[in-house]
Amino acid sequence: MPRGPAKGGQVQVIDLPEAFVRTTVEREGESGAAWLAELPGIVGELPTRWGCVPDGAVLHGGVGVVVPVRRAADGDTAVLKVSFPHPGNVHEPDAFAVWGGRGAVLLRERDDDRFAMLLERAGTSTLAELADGDELVAVAGWINRRLAVPAPPGLPRLREQADAWEEQLRKDAAGLSHRLPPYVVDEALATVRELARAQPDILVHGDLHARNILRARRESWLAVDPKGYAGDPAYDGGTLLKAYAVSLRAADDLPKAVDQALDVFAESAELDRERVRRWAQLHLVQAAFWGRRHGFRRARRGPQLDRILQCADFLAELLTEPHPS
Template sequence: MIVLPEAFVRVTVDREGPAGSAWLATLPATVRELAERWDCTPDGDPLYGGVGIVVPVQRKTTEPAVLKVSFPHPENRFEPDALSAWGGRGAVRLHERDDDRFAMLLERAHPTTLAQAAEGDEVATIAGSISRRLAVPAPAGLPRLQDRAAAWEEQLLRDAQDFPDALQSRMVQAATATVRELAHHQPDTLIHGDLNARNILAATRESWLAADPKGWAGDRAYDCGTLTKSRSVVFAEQRDLAKGIHRTLDAFTSAAELDRERARRWAQLGAVQAAYGGRRRGFRRGRHGSERARLIALVDELARILTDL
């Protein structure tokens, strides 16, 4: 029987409450049953991400793989659809799936992430190249980002009313304009949806492979905003936030073959949404106290920089 990492248990219960505790109680048995069904044997200590556990396994074909089981959340539902559509093109391969249990058997990559192995412009260049390779027609049935546009605008208006002194009005106006001008009509292109450097893994078949996609259809420039926001923590620690953001936009859009201004606007919208979301709910890496306050200050500054570019 697998032993669940204590940190994963703690974070899951903190985020999901009693539902998380109930899911964790059944998780070891779920992993055992799936391993038996898919003819594989545990082959190392479990790893974990934000919402799921990853168990290294050895398939009967002697091929190394991983068994991933995620907490049953609607935003995790389309991950196997995205991986299936890519078929290993720039992303880990999908071998088996159990949608009812939010479980998959996947190609095994290395545990080293792009965030750990690369620095500076190289991170954005590799992520941009991955984004370009993942750009394929979205399968039918995937959620469309454009369907969220009306809710995004309503939320921005509500946030501005509830937190009137949080952000300058020009920052909120710029984010609202992006929703109105870019979000309502988007291409049916499959995008990752959470393309940060921790979701790009070193691999053997290719140098780098994407993992943990949301599986949305929309504007590829949206993914630049996700990367920019995640990189801002690194740049802030290096006391180089503005310059780092400039260079990230340049490197990502060049490698991804995207319009820089369009990517900047998506990134600015994401930063404004994060600034308000942090005030309402906290952040994954800082839900309370001084860390939450530090991250709110960071995304506020990120939103200002992206508005002024």
């Protein structure tokens, strides 16, 4: 494993998780390998600069590592997060700075050139692990409402992606082998035309789902891993329900379970239910096409991918209203 920099005559050994190394190289190629070669030095140097000492093993998510640390001055716990340099990770610290701990972990330090942050340490247990059903959806809606504050200038506006969304939807519908009825794709396109191009300047998480909400002490639950967009808070209702759809597959009455999830989220988030439904439908249509092009992190190919795509197709159709007779 790579080694970190020397301190006081000793060499700090940084063990990068093997699964993280493998998936980063598979996804990013040579640029990923080059970043991984630099990562031990970054992880070894930044805690010292920010007055911290390591306090646990290196953890990881999909695109970054997280190192538990303890601040030397007061013994307070924190985490060092270093992400792969990617446009999607640029505005994460900006979002944390605006929230100031409201519904999300506190930002204590940042190094934008290295895509690194020192963050408040929350628990390691996620909402996905500790809750299900109405409780999971209600907590996510409450977090959504906490995070919905005015967005500052400089953050990417979701409305700026509308043209690309429409172009990709039309291209996928025509070029991919799929089972989505035309009226389902038509509704997704209508949502882009009617909702996506005229969105408020509200700060939204951008990737809100139950694994990005952690049990915490300062507040019961805190969000992590935001994208930091400005747009419609109901957009995040769509991301939540898209991710939650896999859990809904086991419901005895799937249409009823979907309706209940929409009701609970919209009420908890204080959002218009119809807007949440329409964003969720768009997200699921996009996911159905994305999965056919790239697969998903949990399944790149094979029977499991087929099952997820079948579920996405069914839920996209179920969320389309009104159904043609």
